Amino acid sequence: MNLFKLISDLEQADPEFLDRVNPRRRVFKYLGNAGQKVTAATIPGLLASFFNKAYGQATLPSDVQKVLTLALQLEYLEFHFYNTALGVSGLIPSSETNGITTIRNDEAGHINALRGVLGTSAPSYLVTDFDYSGGGGTGTGPMATALVPNGAGNANGALFFAAGQAFSDVGQRAYKGGAPTLNTASTKDILEAALNIHSVEARHNSHFRTVRRAIAANALGSATAAAVSPYDNAPKSWINLIDSGGPTAPSTSNPKPAAAVYNAGNPAANYPAESNTTQATVDLTTINPAYTAAAVSEAFDEPLDPNTVQTIALNFTSVAGKAKGLFQQTF
C-alpha cells in the first residue's frame, strides 16, 4: 500500500480532503501524533481513523441516521439482487452482463459510502434476509421467476430487468424523499453525497428501461429500440405518467406488483404519484398547449415517503430479514 499516493489521489479527488482531516492541513503531523510507529501492519487501522475523521461523524442527528439507514437497507436489497443474478447461469443475456456488473458494483460502493458515514454499528444484511419473489417471506410472490432463467415471463431476463427497474425507481424516489432531512448545516457533505448517489440510481433506472425496450423489440444490446405505449412493457427511459402501473408479472392475483412504486405516497399532497403535473402550485399543463400531462409527468420524478418505501420493500423481505428489523424503522 502506498499511503502517500493514496493521500495524493484523495487530495486530487477532493480538494478539501486535507481540510476535512485537519483544518491546518498538517496531515503528516496528525499521523505522527497518532502515537505509534507507522508500519505496514498499523496502516489499516490508522487509515480507518483517518477516513472516519475525514468523512465520518461522531453523532449523527437521529432523523439523518434513520434516513441513511433506510438508504443502506435499500442498497442491500439491490446489491444482493444483482449479485445473485450475476451468479445464475443463463439468466442475464451476455450483452447485458457488463451493465449489470457495473450496477452491482455501484450498489456495493453505495454500501461502502453509507457504512462509512453511519459507522461500524450500521446493520448489514445477507441475501437470505430478502425474498425476491415479492412474497414478503413466502418465497412464492409475483416475481418468483425473476431469478429463474427462462422462467415464466422471464425470457431474456425480462422479469429480472423489470424488477431492477422497480427497485431502482424505489431507490431514486426514496433518496429524493430523504434529501430534505439531510439538509442541515452540519450534514451538507452528507446531503451532497446522497444527491450524488441519487442521480446514479436514476442512471441505473434509465438503463434498465433501455434494456426492457430492447427485450420487447428483440434487439438486445441496442439503446434505440422504440418505446411502446402504454409503456409498462417497453417503457421510455423516463416515467410516463405512472407507466400503466409498471411492469406486468406472471401472476393472476397480483399482475402489477410494482404499482405502488409509481403511485402516491403519504401524504399524497407532499408525495404525489409519478403522474403529477403540478409543481410548486403551478399546473404546468396550463402554461403551454404543447406541455401535455404525459410530457410534464416525464419531466419530473416524485419523492416517496419512508413509510411507503418500507411498505413496498417489506414485500421483498424474508422472515429472517423481518426478524432483524429490516425495513421496520419508525418514521
Add this chain to the structure above:
Amino acid sequence: MSNHLPTGLPPHKAGPDQPLYVPIKRRSFFMYAGATAGATALVLAGCSKDDDNNVSRIDVGSGDGGILNYAYALEQLEAAFYAQVRTSAYYTAAGTPAAIKQVFDDLALHEAIHRDFLKAALTSKNITPLKDLKTDFSSIDFSSLNGILTAARTFEDTGVAAYNGAGRYLSDNALLGLAGKIVSVEARHAALIRDMITYNSFVSSDVVNTFSPTLPANATTAYTGDGTPSLTPAGSNGNPVAGAERSRKPQDVLNSVNNFLASDSKLSANSFG
C-alpha cells in the same frame, strides 16, 4: 475566471494566450506546499488578468434565488440546444429513425418545461429571472447523430453534476425537493444519451466514481462495503464517495457552459465559489 475544462468537453474558443492546463498543475503543486500558498495559487490561477478579455459576466445572484437563476440558465441552454436539434439537418433527414426522433422530441419538451417552470418559480418568489440568454452552438456539429449526441452528453452530464453540487446551497427544502425532481430526469437523459453513444456507458468512470468490491467468499458472510473506490475526478468539487456521481460547484460549471453562451450572455456565480 480561467476555463477549467473538464474531461469530455471539447476545447472551444481557447485563445492562444490562455493556458488551459497550467493553472491546474500549479494548483496541485501548491496544495502540497500548504494551505495559505494553495489558496493563493488558486486565486492566482483562477483569475489571470487576460483571461476574460474584459468580457462582462452576468452574475446569477446569491442565496436560493441565485441557485434558482443558475438552474434557469442551465435549462435555457438545454432547451435551446434541443430546439435546434429538432430543426437540424440530421433530425429532418428522411431516413432518421422515428425512435431516435421521439427521444429528441421528449428531451426538447422536458427541458422547455424545466425552463418555463423555473421562470415561473422565480417570478412567484419575486426574484427577477435572468434575461433570455443568447447561445453560441458554433462548436456543435448538428449534421450528424454523433455530433448531436456528443454535445447532448456534455449538457446532460453537466446538468446532473450542477444540480448535485447546488443542492447544498439551498436553504428552502421545498426548492431542494424540486431540484431533486428535476435532476433525476436529467440523469435519465444522460444515461440514455451515453448508452446511445456507447452501450453500457451509462455510469462510466468519467462521471461516476467507480468501485471494485471485494465480495465475501460465501453467502453466510455479510458484505460490509469492502472494495477499492476510484476517486479520481478531474474538475470535481464535491464530496467524492464510491459509486456516486461527481458533483460540481456552480462557478466550475459556468466556466464550462460559458463556452456555449454568446459574449453578452456569459455567466458567473460569484456567491457560490
